[in-house]
Structures are given as C-alpha cells and as structure tokens.
Amino acid sequence: MDYKKILINRRSVRNYLEKQVPIETILEIIHESTYAPSSGNEQPWKFIIINDRIAMKNISEEAKSNILNWIESNPNDNVKKYETLLKNKEYNIFYNASTVVLIIGDTNLKNTKVNCALAGSYFMMSATSRNLGTCWINFATHIKSKDMIKQLGIPENHEIVAPIIIGYPAEVPTIPLRKEPEIIRII
Numbered sequence: 389m390d391y392k393k394i395l396i397n398r399r400s401v402r403n404y405l406e407k408q409v410p411i412e413t414i415l416e417i418i419h420e421s422t423y424a425p426s427s428g429n430e431q432p433w434k435f436i437i438i439n440d441r442i443a444m445k446n447i448s449e450e451a452k453s454n455i456l457n458w459i460e461s462n463p464n465d466n467v468k469k470y471e472t473l474l475k476n477k478e479y480n481i482f483y484n485a486s487t488v489v490l491i492i493g494d495t496n497l498k499n500t501k502v503n504c505a506l507a508g509s510y511f512m513m514s515a516t517s518r519n520l521g522t523c524w525i526n527f528a529t530h531i532k533s534k535d536m537i538k539q540l541g542i543p544e545n546h547e548i549v550a551p552i553i554i555g556y557p558a559e560v561p562t563i564p565l566r567k568e569p570e571i572i573r574i575i
C-alpha cells in the first residue's frame with residue numbers, strides 16, 4: 389500500500405469482524421512500531437497484548453466507572469460530553485474488537501508520553517498497511533484498580549499512554565472532516 393493510501397485508510401475503526409488477528413501479525417506490527425523516533429533513542433515503550441474479551445470487558449467497566457466518578461466531582465470537565473455514552477450499559481469502550489494493545493512507558497522518563505504516542509502512530513500505520521483497523525481508546529487509560537494493574541502486568545512507575553484496539557474492519561469509515569491547517573506565519 390502506498391503511503392498516501394495508508395494515510396487515507398488509517399481511520400478510527402469502531403466495528404470489527406469476529407475474526408482474531410494472529411498473534412504473529414500483532415508481533416510484527418509491534419516490531420514495526422518500534423521504528424518510530426524517540427528522544428535520545430530511548431525507546432521507552434513496552435507492550436501488553438490483550439486478546440481476551442472478558443479481560444477487555446472488565447477493563448471497560450473499570451474505566452467507565454472511574455470516568456463517571458470523575459465527572460461527578462468535576463462536572464465542568466470537557467469529558468462530561470461523554471456521560472450519556474458512558475452510562476450506557478451496552479457500551480464497551482473497546483467496541484467489538486477482539487484485541488487491544490496497551491503501549492506503556494516509564495513515568496520517570498521525560499518524554500514518555502510523546503515517545504509512546506509516536507510508537508502508537510506507527511502501530512496504527514503498520515496495521516493499516518495490512519488492511520487491519522485500529523482505534524486509539526484513551527478511555528482505557530483510566531484504570532485505577534491495583535488488582536487490575538497487577539493482572540495486566542503494568543510495572544511500577546509505568547503509565548498507559550496508547551491503548552489501541554486492532555482487528556479486521558467490518559467497514560472503514562471515510563475521513564471525518566479535517567480543518568484547514570492553520571499556518572501562522574511563513575518566515
């Protein structure tokens with residue numbers, strides 16, 4: 389797939405086929421995501437692959453409940469716009485995807501968020517080049533339960549930066565409207 393086509397086809401996919409992406413393919417995509425640049429070539433990213441729908445449902449419930457509690461004590465927060473959606477019992481933050489990959493990084497390092505986000509971007513492009521769909525699911529960063537963090541194997545002083553679902557798309561959406569880039573000045 390040429391690069392322009394990858395850019396156009398890389399859409400946030402929220403509807404997947406039942407078929408599971410083979411672990412070998414996920415590992416190849418993870419490998420390609422490490423071609424991303426990182427500050428000082430630190431490559432701080434680590435990956436957790438979750439293929440289990442029950443585990444994903446549990447994470448979804450935990451995240452939804454934490455975000456709803458946050459909204460209750462911070463009613464002016466922008467996230468309030470998702471309140472109705474999050475209260476919907478049918479809503480799974482991972483939609484019907486069969487896999488989520490968590491890109492995590494060390495919170496003690498200076499540029500962890502940026503570096504892991506770049507790996508996330510490469511991950512999505514790599515998946516697209518294989519006709520796979522992805523969607524970054526920020527809601528999944530809202531995990532607090534110590535038990536769950538332990539079960540997921542997230543080491544101490546690490547944070548989830550990029551939770552990305554991956555699967556065979558049931559459909560690829562068209563590009564949502566893009567604003568014209570704001571060029572402030574050309575000097």
Ligand SMILES: Cc1cc2nc3c(=O)[nH]c(=O)nc-3n(C[C@H](O)[C@H](O)[C@H](O)COP(=O)(O)O)c2cc1C
Pocket residue numbers: 398399400401402523524525526527528563564
């Ligand atoms: C940092 C970040 C967080 C996001 N979190 C969510 C999310 O929690 N749930 C979701 O459905 N989409 C999420 N998205 C996907 C965006 O909604 C999507 O990228 C945007 O609507 C543009 O669509 P496109 O990706 O097809 O270009 C997130 C995207 C980014 C970059």
